[in-house]
Amino acid sequence: MQGVSIDLSRKWRAAQWVRTRLLDDEELRDRIGQRIYPVIAPSTEDSYIIVYRSGYGRERSKREEYRNTCYVEVVIFSDSYDESLSLAELVDRVLDNGLPEIKVFEEDTLAILDSSEEGYTDSKFYQQLSFEIK
Numbered sequence: 103m104q105g106v107s108i109d110l111s112r113k114w115r116a117a118q119w120v121r122t123r124l125l126d127d128e129e130l131r132d133r134i135g136q137r138i139y140p141v142i143a144p145s146t147e148d149s150y151i152i153v154y155r156s157g158y159g160r161e162r163s164k165r166e167e168y169r170n171t172c173y174v175e176v177v178i179f180s181d182s183y184d185e186s187l188s189l190a191e192l193v194d195r196v197l198d199n200g201l202p203e204i205k206v207f208e209e210d211t212l213a214i215l216d217s218s219e220e221g222y223t224d225s226k227f228y229q230q231l232s233f234e235i236k
Contacts, residue, residue: 116172116235117155119211120197124151124176127196133189146224149180149189156232172235173216179226190218190229197233212236 117140124130124138137143137150157173176193180186197213213233220229 113158113170113172114155116158117153117174120174120176120213120233120235121153123213124153124193124196127192130189130192130196133192143179146179146226149178149182149185151179151189151193152177174213174233174235176231176233178229178231180228181226183227186220186227186229190231193231 121138121140125136130138134149134151137145137148139150139152141152141154143150143152153174153176155172156175159171161171176197178186178189178193180189194215198215213235215231216234217232218230220227222228
């Protein structure tokens with residue numbers, strides 16, 4: 103997906119952009135295959151990832167200029183805590199190279215890790231990463 107960016111006025115496609123980025127990564131694909139789903143997973147066996155848009159907003163400057171901001175959640179589920187952490191590190195590297203505020207891709211769209219949390223639910227460990235899409 104090199105050279106492809108989203109027009110942030112098309113706020114509905116931010117999660118799709120993130121999901122495509124993740125599906126295009128060879129190392130991530132080797133680890134979990136195609137088990138990267140929009141919104142909900144059809145199966146909860148093995149490790150898997152769900153991606154969804156959690157927010158959209160516009161900020162206005164003093165000069166009446168607008169900046170669009172989308173937030174996309176990437177939630178990694180695994181039977182193993184260590185595997186969930188390892189996958190979270192990989193997702194972070196794929197989307198923002200693990201370094202906030204640095205543009206990693208050639209295109210205009212970038213993802214910056216905004217926040218994260220971890221937990222355990224339904225017999226799975228999870229890592230929830232919230233990315234700001236600019």
